[in-house]
Every structure is written in C-alpha cells, then in structure tokens.
Amino acid sequence: MSAIHQNDRWRWLTAGAVAVSLLAFVLLIGLLAWQGLRGFWPQPVTLFTLKQSPGTNTRWLGEIAGQQTLTRDYLAESGFPAAQALPPRVTRILLKTGNRDFAAPDFRSFLSTQVVDSTRPLEVIALQRRVGGMAYGWFDGLRDGDLTLTARNMRQALQQRLQLTRIQMAQAQRLRHVEMARLSAQIETLDAQAVAQRKTGQYDAQVQSVYQADRAELRRQFKAQAAQLAAVMAKSNSNALLLRDADGQQHRIPLTQVVDAWYPNDMTLGQKWRHFGLQLWHFVSDSAHNEQSDGGVFPAIFGTVLMVILMSVVVMPLGVIAAVWLHEYAGRNWLTRLVRIAVVNLAGVPSIVYGVFGLGFFVWLIGGTLDQLLFPAALPNPTFGTPGLLWASLTLALLTLPVVIVATEEGLSRIPATLRHGAMALGATRAETLWNITLPLALPAMLTGLILAVARAAGETAPLMLVGVVKQAPELPVDGIFPYLHLDRKFMHLGFQIYDLAFQSPNAQADRPLVYATALLLVLIILGLNLTAMGLRHRLRERYRALVQ
Numbered sequence: 075m076s077a078i079h080q081n082d083r084w085r086w087l088t089a090g091a092v093a094v095s096l097l098a099f100v101l102l103i104g105l106l107a108w109q110g111l112r113g114f115w116p117q118p119v120t121l122f123t124l125k126q127s128p129g130t131n132t133r134w135l136g137e138i139a140g141q142q143t144l145t146r147d148y149l150a151e152s153g154f155p156a157a158q159a160l161p162p163r164v165t166r167i168l169l170k171t172g173n174r175d176f177a178a179p180d181f182r183s184f185l186s187t188q189v190v191d192s193t194r195p196l197e198v199i200a201l202q203r204r205v206g207g208m209a210y211g212w213f214d215g216l217r218d219g220d221l222t223l224t225a226r227n228m229r230q231a232l233q234q235r236l237q238l239t240r241i242q243m244a245q246a247q248r249l250r251h252v253e254m255a256r257l258s259a260q261i262e263t264l265d266a267q268a269v270a271q272r273k274t275g276q277y278d279a280q281v282q283s284v285y286q287a288d289r290a291e292l293r294r295q296f297k298a299q300a301a302q303l304a305a306v307m308a309k310s311n312s313n314a315l316l317l318r319d320a321d322g323q324q325h326r327i328p329l330t331q332v333v334d335a336w337y338p339n340d341m342t343l344g345q346k347w348r349h350f351g352l353q354l355w356h357f358v359s360d361s362a363h364n365e366q367s368d369g370g371v372f373p374a375i376f377g378t379v380l381m382v383i384l385m386s387v388v389v390m391p392l393g394v395i396a397a398v399w400l401h402e403y404a405g406r407n408w409l410t411r412l413v414r415i416a417v418v419n420l421a422g423v424p425s426i427v428y429g430v431f432g433l434g435f436f437v438w439l440i441g442g443t444l445d446q447l448l449f450p451a452a453l454p455n456p457t458f459g460t461p462g463l464l465w466a467s468l469t470l471a472l473l474t475l476p477v478v479i480v481a482t483e484e485g486l487s488r489i490p491a492t493l494r495h496g497a498m499a500l501g502a503t504r505a506e507t508l509w510n511i512t513l514p515l516a517l518p519a520m521l522t523g524l525i526l527a528v529a530r531a532a533g534e535t536a537p538l539m540l541v542g543v544v545k546q547a548p549e550l551p552v553d554g555i556f557p558y559l560h561l562d563r564k565f566m567h568l569g570f571q572i573y574d575l576a577f578q579s580p581n582a583q584a585d586r587p588l589v590y591a592t593a594l595l596l597v598l599i600i601l602g603l604n605l606t607a608m609g610l611r612h613r614l615r616e617r618y619r620a621l622v623q
Contacts, residue, residue, distance in 0.1 A: 102597070103594070103597065105590075106590050106591075106593050106594035106597065107594055109586075109587065109590035110587055110588070110589075110590030110591030110592075110593070110594045111354070111591065111594075112587065113587025113588065113590075113591065114350050114353035114354050114357065114587075114591075115346065115349075115350050116200070116336060116338045116341055116346050116349050116350070117137040117138075117338060118137070118138075118194055118338055118339055119135060119136060119137055119194065119198045119200060119210055119338050119339055120135070120136070120137070120138060120169075120192055120193070120194050121133060121134075121135050121192065121193050121194070121195055121198070121320065122134045122135075122169065122184070122189055122191075122192050123189070123190040123191040123192070124184055124188045124189060124190060125188050125189075125190050126188075131190055133320040133321065134169055134171055134182060134184075134320060135171065135198065135210050135211065135319070135320035136169045136170045136171035136172060136182075136210055137169070137170040137210075137338075138167060138168070138169060138170075139168045139169065139170045139181060139583070140167075140168040141165055141166070141167050141168070142165070142166045142168075143163055143164070143165050143166075144163070144164055144165075144166055145162065145163055145164075146158070146160050146161065146162050146163070146164065149164070160185070160187060161187070164185050164186055164187055165185070165186040166183055166184070166185055166186075167183065167184055167185070167186060167189075168181055168182075168183050169181065169182050169183070169184070170208070170584065171210070172207055172208035172209050172210050173208075173209050173210065173211070173319060174206050174207045174581070175205075175206040176319070176323075176325055177319060177321075180207060180208075180581050180583065180584045181583050181584070194339045195212075195339060196337065196339050196340040197212055197213070197337070197340070198210060198211070198212060198337065198338070198339055199211060199212065199213045199317070199335055199336070199337055200335070200336055200337070200338050201315075201317065201327065201332055201334075201335050202332070202333040202334045202335075202353075203327070203331045203332055203333060204330075204331050204332075204333055204369065205331050206331070207581065207584055208584075209317060209325075209327065210319075210320075211317040211318050211319045211320070211325075212317070212318045213228065213229075213232065213315060213316070213317065213335075214315075214316040214317065214318050214324060215228070215315070215316045216228070216231060216232060216235060216313070216314070216315055216316070217313070217314045217315070217316065217326065218312055218313055219312045223235075229337070232315065232335060233335070235313055235315075235329055236329060236332060236334070236335060238313075239310050239313055239329040239330055239332075242306055242309060242310040243310060243330060245306050246303055246306045246307055246310070249299055249302060249303040249306065250303060251549060251553070252553075252554060253299045254296060254299050254300065254303070255549070255553070255555060256554070256555055257292055257295055257296045257299065258296065259555045259556075260292055261289060261292050261293070261296070264285065264288055264289055264292065265289075265451070266451045266452070267285075268281075268285050269451040270451065310329070310330050311328055311330055313328070313329040313330075314326045314327060314328045314329060315327055315329060315332070315335075333356065333360075334349075334352065334353070334356070336349055356370055357370050357371060357588075357591065358370060358371065358372060358375065358595070359372050360372060361373050371568065371571060371592060371595065373547055373550060373565075373566045374566040374567055374568045374570075374571045374592075375568065375595065375599065376550055376551075376552075376565075376566075377463075377543070377547070377550075377551065377565035377566045377567050378532060378567050378568045378569075378596070378599060379599065379603075380463070380551060380552070380565070381463060381466055381467050381470070381531075381538075381565065381567065382528055382531055382532050382603065384463070384464075384467035384561075385467045385468075385470045385471045385474065385527070385531050386524060386527070386528065388467060388468060388471040389470075389471040389474050389475055389478055389524075389527055390478060390520065390524060392471070392475060392478075393475055393477075393478025393479045393482055393520075393523060393527075394478070394482050394513075394520055396417075396475070396479050397478070397479045397480075397482035397483040397486060398482075398486070398508065398512075398513075400413060400414065400479070400483055401483050401486040401487065402486065402504075402508060402512070417476045417479050417480065418476070420475070420476045421476035421477065421480070425473060425534050425536050425537050426536040426537060426540075428469055428470075428472060428473045428537045429469060429536055429537030429538070429539065429540035429541055430540065431469070431472075432465055432466070432468065432469030432472070432537060432540065432541040433461070433465075433540045433541055436464075436465040436468055436469060436541065437459065437460065437461055437462075437465050437541060438459065440458075441456065441458040441459035441460065441462075441465065442456070442458075442459040444457070444458045444459070445457050445458055445459045457562055458561075458562050460562070461540065461541045461542040461543075461564060462541075462542045462561060462562045462563055462564055462565075463542055463551045463560075463561050463562070463563055463564070463565050464542075464561035464562065465541045465542055466537075466538050466541045466542035466543065466565070469537055469538075469541045470531040470534060470537070470538075473530070473531065473534070473537065474526075474527035474530055474531050477523055477526045477527050477530065478520070478523035478524065478526075478527055479523075480523070481519055481520070481522045481523030481526060482516060482519055482520050482523055484519055485515075485516040485518065485519020485520065485522070486512065486516050486519070488519070489511075489512060489515050489516060493511055493512075493515070494507055494511065494512065497510070497511050514614075517611075517614045518611045518614050518615045521607050521608075521610060521611035521614070522611065524607055525604050525607045525608060525611075528600065528603050528604060528607065529600055529604060532569075532596070532599065532600045532603065533569055533596065533600065534569065535567070535569035535570050535572075535573055538567055538569070538570060539570065542564050542565060543564070543565060543566065543567045543570045544564045544565070544566065544570075545566075545570070545571075545574055545578075546566065547563070547564050547565055547566050549563065550563075550565075551563045551565050568592055568595060568596040568599070569596060571592055572589055572592050572593055572596065575588055575589045575592065576589045
C-alpha cells in the first residue's frame with residue numbers, strides 16, 4: 075500500500091512539474107503578445123499645452139507611452155528644480171512625439187503639474203514612415219512637384235496617392251531586383267566565360283567579336299532598364315504631403331517615405347481593427363528599409379526558416395550515420411568510448427566557439443580554397459571565401475550534431491534485439507535488417523533529435539554574427555536568377571534582429587514593441603517547426619507500434 079502511495083506522489087509531482095512548465099510557456103507567450111502586438115494598435119494622439127516658465131507655454135503632440143507616479147522627495151533627491159513646490163505626489167508622463175528628423179528626440183517626459191491643457195484633435199494625422207520613424211501633425215495638402223493638388227475629399231486623395239506610390243515603388247523594386255539584377259548576372263557570366271577562354275587559348279578574333287556584341291547588347295538593355303527605373307523613381311518622388319507640426323511649422327514629406335497614414339482620433343472600432351491587421355501584415359510581409367524599426371521582418375523570417383531547413387538537411391544524415399556506426403558496427407572498445415566522450419564534450423562547447431571555428435575553417439579555409447579553384451576570375455573579391463548562408467548552416471549543423479547523435483543512439487538502443495535476430499534468421503543481411511527494420515523503428519527518435527536541434531539552432535545568434543548574418547541584406551538568398559538558391563549570400567535572422575533592436579538601436583524606447591513582436595514571431599516559428607516534426611514523429615510511432623510489440 076505504501077508503494078502505491080509513493081507512486082501517487084511521484085505522479086502528482088510529475089504532473090505539477092508539467093503544469094508549471096506549460097503555465098510558464100503560456101505566460102511567456104502572453105507577455106510577448108501583449109507587449110508586442112499592442113504596438114500595432116492605433117493609439118490616440120494628444121495635444122498638450124505645457125507651462126515652461128511664467129508667461130511661456132509650449133505645445134507637444136504625441137502618443138502617451140507611459141505614466142509613473144513619483145513622490146516629491148524622490149524628485150528632490152534626483153535634483154529636480156523647484157521640487158519642494160510640487161504636490162506630495164505627481165505623475166510623470168512619457169510622450170512619444172515622433173518627428174525625429176525635424177524635432178528630435180522621439181520621446182519627451184514632463185510632469186502633470188506642467189499641463190495647462192490637453193485635447194485630442196480629430197484632424198491630427200499619424201504617418202508611419204520608412205525613414206525617421208513616426209510623424210504627427212496636421213495634413214495641409216498634397217504636392218506634385220511644384221503644383222499643389224486640390225480635391226473635394228483630401229483624405230481620400232491622400233490614400234489614392236499613397237496607393238499609386240506603392241504601385242510605382244513595387245515597379246521600381248521589380249526593375250531593380252529582377253530585370254537589372256538578371257542582366258547584371260548575365261554580364262558577369264559572359265565576362266567570366268571570356269576570362270576562362272583567354273586562359274585556355276580559345277579567345278580568338280571570332281570569339282572576341284561575339285563576346286563584344288553580346289556584351290554591348292546586354293549593356294544596352296541594362297541602360298534602358300536603368301532609364302526606366304530613373305523615370306519611375308522621379309515620378310514617385312515628385313509626390314509629397316505637407317505636414318504641419320505642433321509648433322505650426324510646415325514640412326514636406328515625400329510619399330515614397332510614407333508606409334501608411336491614418337487619423338487615430340477619428341477612427342471607429344472597425345477601422346482600428348482593420349488598421350491593426352494591416353500593420354501586422356506589413357510587419358511580417360514587408361522588407362526592412364534604412365532602419366529595421368521602420369520596415370518589416372520578412373527577410374529575417376525567410377532567412378531563419380531557410381537556414382534551419384539547410385541545417386536539418388546536413389545534420390540529420392551525419393548524425394544518423396554517426397549514431398548507427400557507434401551502436402551497430404563500432405562495438406565496445408577504446409575508440410567508441412573516445413568518440414562518445416568527444417560527442418558529450420561537443421554538446422557543452424559554447425556556441426560562440428563554434429562561430430569562431432566556422433569562420434576559420436569553413437569561411438577562410440574551405441571558402442578561400444573554393445574561390446581559388448572555381449572562381450579565380452572573381453578574385454580578389456571573394457565568392458565563398460566570405461560569411462554566407464552555406465557556412466552559417468554548416469556551423470549550426472556542427473553545433474547541433476551531438477544532439478542528433480545522442481537522440482538517435484538512444485532510439486536504436488530501445489529496439490529489441492529479437493527483431494534484428496529474427497530478420498537475420500529469415501535470411502536478411504545486416505544491411506537489409508538495418509535499412510528495413512532498425513532505421514524505420516528508430517525514426518521517432520531521429521525526429522526527436524531533429525526537434526531538439528531545430529529548437530537550439532533557430533534561436534542561436536552569437537555564432538551567426540561571425541559566419542553570415544547581417545543587419546540588413548540587400549537581397550534574399552533565393553530569387554529568379556540561376557542557380558536560384560544562392561548559398562554564398564548573406565542573410566537576415568530574427569535572433570540577430572532582436573539583438574540589434576534591443577541593444578544597437580539609437581531609439582531603443584521606440585523599438586521596444588518591435589523587440590517583443592519579433593521575439594514572439596521567433597518563438598512561434600520554432601513552435602511551428604517543432605509541432606510539424608512532432609506530428610510526423612507521432613504518425614511514424616503509431617505506424618511501427620505493432621511491429622515493436
């Protein structure tokens with residue numbers, strides 16, 4: 075009876091630990107969602123009239139970012155002037171004023187005792203810009219070059235102009251990153267072929283004539299596309315809006331810098347939800363601009379997922395082969411003991427050490443050798459002898475290799491030896507037994523190792539900073555130019571973007587919601603990849619359950 079009660083205590087202890095873990099995970103998701111997603115909700119904009127000195131007032135316009143109640147003694151100890159004249163308790167208000175490029179800084183703080191008047195004008199407009207952060211003010215009109223545009227409904231005219239500008243910018247992106255990039259790649263390929271023909275002695279007068287004619291035609295097409303791009307950019311840059319700030323000064327803001335415009339104090343609940351959805355979609359689908367805080371994170375999402383997939387393609391075969399050799403073929407001797415000790419030690423090596431190794435071995439040694447053998451015409455500009463997607467994937471594959479080896483070997487050890495003996499008794503060879511019996515039964519354990527590897531690799535940041543990740547990549551590793559997947563290109567990563575926004579941004583206070591939103595996105599991507607692998611593992615486990623029994 076006592077043994078039964080003791081087992082019950084262990085069950086309750088295990089259930090309690092699982093419940094605490096699930097609760098902690100749910101609270102983590104809830105915290106990230108609350109702190110991150112509320113930054114996409116349209117906040118009201120307040121116009122404050124503040125008393126600066128006797129007879130002097132100033133006006134500040136912005137979103138209330140936070141309020142904090144302070145005591146008079148605390149302000150006096152902090153050196154606040156005239157603190158003894160304040161009430162015992164006073165509220166300090168943090169206001170997000172935006173307008174960074176012409177009225178820095180983004181945030182300003184003041185005390186509630188300084189407030190003379192506060193209103194929320196319905197005509198205040200909020201602008202989300204690609205450069206310079208948010209801007210607040212009053213919409214004074216539209217300009218097309220030197221012409222002032224008029225319309226019955228200026229709000230509708232502004233949205234129509236913004237939509238037209240988005241179309242023009244999409245056309246410019248297509249010309250720059252598709253058409254001109256394709257022609258540039260063809261010119262580089264043609265030049266590389268000419269260099270190779272010169273080295274082999276095949277570059278005669280006829281070959282030279284064909285080369286010059288083809289290159290001249292490609293250059294003509296490139297110049298035509300560049301002229302078309304310049305015309306599109308000139309047309310889009312001519313459109314601008316006039317914004318009047320809280321001080322009454324008027325500013326000309328090109329529409330190419332405006333992502334979206336809305337009237338936060340004059341929106342219905344349905345309009346706010348629609349705006350929230352559009353902002354969220356912009357965050358996950360748009361590309362980063364001059365500043366990461368002013369653009370989306372799609373390149374970082376794409377780079378993270380692609381790197382994890384490439385890492386999985388590399389680490390799974392290597393880990394499975396190593397585990398099969400250790401468990402099925404190596405036997406018990408000093409060599410296997412040494413290998414297992416090495417695997418355990420590799421699992422405890424700090425990740426930054428893997429980054430240093432990847433930089434020295436993969437990038438400088440292997441990449442430099444490949445450049446000398448395969449791309450001598452491009453030297454001294456490196457092709458693979460520089461950090462890139464391939465070396466980042468291989469570095470993380472090496473980092474997660476011990477996890478896959480240990481998980482796979484544990485799965486192999488749980489397979490009954492009678493199944494192997496039975497297969498061999500029926501005439502199967504050792505290789506056939508391994509391929510048809512052992513490996514299928516060990517697939518759930520292999521996928522467990524993959525789940526653990528993905529969970530660790532997707533969140534790593536330190537080694538990636540040395541072997542390929544950058545703050546802003548000019549183009550994706552995948553495009554429509556042969557060979558379509560460019561393993562030599564640098565890429566963006568969600569983990570590095572979180573680090574950059576949190577610690578390297580000059581406007582950390584303004585970027586704080588984006589830090590939480592990006593962290594939530596990274597957690598959800600890891601969760602999605604793990605759930606996919608867990609679902610596949612469950613199906614395979616149910617498929618081979620009868621065979622094990």
